[in-house]
Amino acid sequence: MTISTPVRLGDWLADRLATPQARERDIYVTGIQWQSARERTLQQGARQTLLDQIGYLSGPDVPPQAEREGLAALVASRRATGRVVLKRADPRWLQANPSDDPILDAGDAVAIPERPSSVTVIRGDGSLCAVPYVAQAEALYYIRACNPDAAPDWAWIAQPDGVVQKAAVALWNRAPQDPPAPGAWIWAPNRDSGWPESLSIRLAAFFATQGPSGLDDEGHGVAPEQPAPAAAVPQAAQFRARDLPVTASDWGTAGLLQTPTARMNEAGEASVGVSVTSPYTRYNVMLQPLDWLEFGFRYTDISSQRYGPATLSGTQSYKDKSIDFKVRLLKETAIRPALAFGMRDVGGTGLFSGEYFVASKRTGDFDWSLGVGWGYLGARGDIPNPLSVFSDSFRNRPASDVNVSNSGTFSRGYFRGSISLFGGVQYQTPWTPLILKLEYDGNNYQNEPFHQRFTTRSSFNIGAVYRVTSNIDVTAALERGNRAMLGVTLHGKLSNIGTPKVSDPPPIPVAMPSSAASSSAVPAPAPAANGYDWSATARNLEQQTGFTVQNVYRDGAQLIVVFDQVDAFYLEDKIDRIVTVLNRDAPPDVRAFRITLRSRGLPVTGYAVIRDTWVTNHTRALPPIDRQQAVYTSPPAIVPDEDMHRADVYEGSQKRFYVSVGPAYQQTLGGPNGFVLYQISANAYTEARLRRDTWLAGDFNLGLVDNYDKFTYTAPSNLPRVRTYLREYLTTSRFTMPLLQLTHVGAIGRDQYYSVYGGYLESMFAGVGAEWLYRPWGSSLALGVDVNRVRQRGFRQDFSLRDYSVTTGNVTLYWDTGWNGVRVDLSVGQYLAKDRGATLDISRVFRNGVTIGAYATKTNVTGAQFGEGSFDKGIYVTIPFDALFTRSTGGVAAIRWSPLTRDGGAKLARQFTLYDITDKSNPRNLWFAPPSAAQTGPE
Incomplete structure (x- = not known):
């Protein structure tokens, strides 16, 4: 039905669907279409x-000409509708x-179809095959109903609401999918x-623009153009797809039991697990920063060996x-297996070191793996x-044993010694939570650490994984033919961490400028002697x-607002809240808003907002042809000098004192005095802001509960003791003052910043x-x-000092690569022990702000x-606090692991670094979003 006068779609539909004629029809709300006259031109071009x-397809591997002509004829017979996808x-x-309800313009059309009874498969020759709809049947059911011999890898489903989905439908890649709804189109080439x-x-x-399939031009159901023979329709249950379960091995990495596979979790996954196979208990932490990279660390408890002398x-x-x-x-394809390379126990004592290549291939519910391993994996x-054809040195592998002087080095034994095959199969049972595993182990356990030899009865290990919940796996197995194994793994996606902001104030409804003053319970600013009184607006903004x-x-047609103390990580919602208030209160002749964000007095970034465009975007749904960007990142606006005459001015007051009190926790892991030494304390952070750019910060800590009485070991050192006095600093006093620092920061022009500090x-x-930082805006x-x-x-962390002094510093290059959220920092300089060298830090940040990283320093x-x-x-x-708390807030929670505390390569733990202070200048700040928003946007 064509629209003659502008009207809201929701209102128009409410009127039409309330008529007696509409009540008599079986209206298919999912298939209702808004057809924009302006969008038709774009779709005609598409x-x-x-x-x-x-027509341009050519070469030996393209479809036959008859098929190309048939598909072209099908497309040519269909008109461009101008359909725009609606949320609902x-x-x-x-x-x-x-904001999701479009305003229909004259010439637009709305189609209200009846409920179809079939799903249509588009064949490669352009013919259509309609299959009666079956509830919850997946795409492969309809594909095989039309062609029992079809062997596609992927299917594209154009749902009747206009959403297109790509589904994996082959044995090697099959994954859960939304079933096609009545009226869906399916394209699945072999x-x-x-x-x-x-x-x-x-x-x-x-075809997503064509509306539901199986209907005529008036939206009524029609007989299938080429119905599938009833005998050809298979059972829908045969094609219910399940994801390939990726589970942890005894060693924490994705694998079977003792052996790894080429499987990877999705980027952002993390796992913490423990597995027990006498005499070993393994505590594993694994991270997946990229789809193709898995890394982590492990502590292995060897119960048959003492840590050291009983006195220690x-x-x-x-x-x-x-x-x-x-x-x-290599990624897995229909023909090729996935291939991975890995190393175990890199840079440690080498007791369990091993290198391997492994391939994995899936066939439905079975996942097969085969690999070759050196070292512990190929014992x-x-x-x-x-490799011995290149050098005889590859024939034998040096024995691994505990050698403190060599642990942590890159071994010369990599890829040396004889090798062994390993592999196995994982089977996902019909009972989804249960997964079975069978593997051939490449280790015979005759060359174990500390010269141990284990009796084995079998080269095969068998086990089962039970998924208690989506985040907890319990594993039980029989290994070596005579040893039971029990493991528990907690896992989940760090990139999905997020908490609804239920404690934030409710947002103000968006108002059109002309009705701003009357649309809110908060009055618009009243004219003052020299212009508007913005104090009420400022209070609303805060x-x-x-x-x-x-x-x-x-500033002319612009209204400029300058914020300081920007205490939030996710900025998009905050910018919208700011503009909502400004749009409500600003005079109609203000055409744009400029928002400047300052951090501790430093102007770091800005946002320019086109008022009319922003209001339109937030008050109606638009066809793609009319969608325009309303918010632009920009350099921070320059605030005029205070002596200059400015109209409509508001000067905010500064909060002078800040106090935060809460619990604190610190620990040391893996030391000779105990595996976990810890302290729970009360912490108070205070800050006195002398000016916006100058402040005195103090941190005070009172130990409450700890087991530091066991901490008696001071590590040996051949360097000045700058970190190995850790025990003394942790145990000498229960009340400490970790920080008392006076800091001043400033800007030199637009791109340079400096800070001076002491205490x-x-x-x-x-x-x-x-510190000096050169950070061009947007670079x-x-x-x-x-x-x-x-x-x-002094060890008491009071005002006392010891004799040792040093000049330390670094030159640091920061590079946000723009590739998969990866950032690389390289610094060179002199460290606290007067050694000189470089630190390389590589990290990956996800859209919710979680960062996974690793660093190494060589001096x-x-x-x-x-x-x-x-x-x-x-x-x-x-992890940003914004992802953890119910109220928007800045700051991050940091979890760090270093295998040892040594004196070499030790940096000063500086507070208030300029890169962190100016981080709001990152042009991707509006890209960061909570998981619900991040999952719908580009990564």
Whole structure:
């Protein structure tokens, strides 16, 4: 039905669906279409592009000419409708959500179809096959109903609401999917059909604009154009797809039991697990920063070996530390298996070190793997090392044993010694929570750490995984033919962490400028002697955002607002809240808003908002042709000098004091005095802001509960003791002052920043320092220099100082690569122990702000001088508080792991670094979003 006068779709539908004629029809709300006259031109162009692509296909691997002509004829017979996808087509929902309710213009049309009774499959020759709809049947059911011999890898489903979905439907990739709804279109070319994926995407997108299948032009049901024979219709239950379950091995990595597979979890996954197979208990932490990279660390408790002398570690058993990684080299395809390379126990003592290549191939509910391993993974040694053709040194692998002076180095034994095959199969039973595993182990357990030999009765291990919940796995197995194994793994996606902001104030409804003053319970600013009185607006802004309003002033047709103390990570919602208030209160002649964000007085970034465009975007749904960007990142606006005459000015007051009190926790892991030494304390952070750019910060800590009475070991060191006095700093006093620092920051022009600071800079050092940062606005690169003259603090962490002093500092290059959220930081300089070298830090940040990273530092001291570990390294995860709390807030929670505390490569733990202070200048700040929003946007 064509529209003659502008009207809201929700109102129009409510009127039409309330008529007696509509009540008599079986209205299919899911298939209701808004057809925009302006959008038809674009879709006509898209249809022509699709026809051109079909016509231009050439070469030996393309579909036969008859099929190409048939598909082209089908597309040519269909008109461009101008359909625009709606979030929902229910009139009551649209009326309650005006930002998703379009205003129909003259010439637009609305189609109200009846409920179809079939799903239509588009064949490669352009013919259509309609199959009666079966509730919950998936795409492959309809595909096989039309062609029992069909063998597609992927299916594109154009649902009747206009949404296009790509579904994996082959044995090697089958995954859960939304079933096609009545009236869906399905395009699923065979694996060797020759239709390129780009054409499949265009074809599905075009048919999504056609409305539900199985209807005539008036929206009534019609007989199928080519119904599937009843005998050809299979049972829908045969094609219910399930994801391939990826579970942890005994070692924490994705795998079977003792052996790894080439499988990877999705990026953002993390797991913490424990597995027990006498005499080993393994505590595993694994992270998946990228789809093709898995890494983590492990502590292995060897119950048959003491940690050290009883006077040092009592009855504590030996704890071995190790780092693992696995890299996927090839993705699985219909023909080719996935292939991965990995290393176990890299840079540790080497007691369990091993290298491997492994391939995995899925066939439905079975997942097969086959690999070859060196070292611990190939200790059976039943195959000569093929690398020995290059050098005899590859024939034998050096024995691994505990050697503190060498642990942490990159071994010369990699890929040496005989090798062994390993592999197995994983089966997902019909009872979904239960997964069975069978593997052939490449280790014969005759060369175990500390010269142990284990009796084995079988080379095969068998086990089962029970998924208690989506985040908890329990594993039980029989290994070596005579040893029981029990494991528990907690896992989940860090990139999905998010908490609804139920404690934030409710947002203000968006009002059109002309009705702003009358649409809100909060009055618009009243004219003052020199212009508007913005104090009420400023209070509303602070209430809605939690930010501090520093200035509000006019500049022609622009209204500029300057915020300081921007205490939130997710900014998109805050910008919308700001603009909602400004749009309500600003005079009609204000055409744009400029929002400037300052951090501790430094202007770091800005946002320019086109008022009319923003209001339109937030008060009605628009066809793609009319959608415009309303919010632009921009350099921060320059605030005029205070002496200049400005109309409509608001000057905000500054909060002078800030106090935060809460619990704190710290621990040390894997030491000889105990596996976990911990302290629970009360912490108070205070800040006195002398000016916006100058503040005095203090941190005070009172220990409440700990087991530090067991902490008696001070690690040996061949360097100045800058970190290995850890025990003394943790145990000397229950009340400490980790921080008391005076800081001043400033800007030099637009792209350069500086800071000077002094005081008790961290728990172990006091002194003075300065930093300079060059960070062009909107650039992915930044360069910083810091120089510090510091002196070691007394063990009580009070005002006392020790004799040791040093000049330390670094030149640091920061690079946000723009690739998969990866950031690379490289710093070179002099460290606290007066050693010189470089630190490389690589991290990946997800849309919800969670960061997974690792770092390594190598300096000019030898491995023997450095001591155990040979060089400094660590792994960390940071989570923004905005993802954890019910109220918007800034700051992050950091979880860091370093295998050892040594003196080499030790950096000053500086507070208030300029890169962090200016991080709101990151042009991707509006890209960060809570998981619900991030999952619908591009990664």
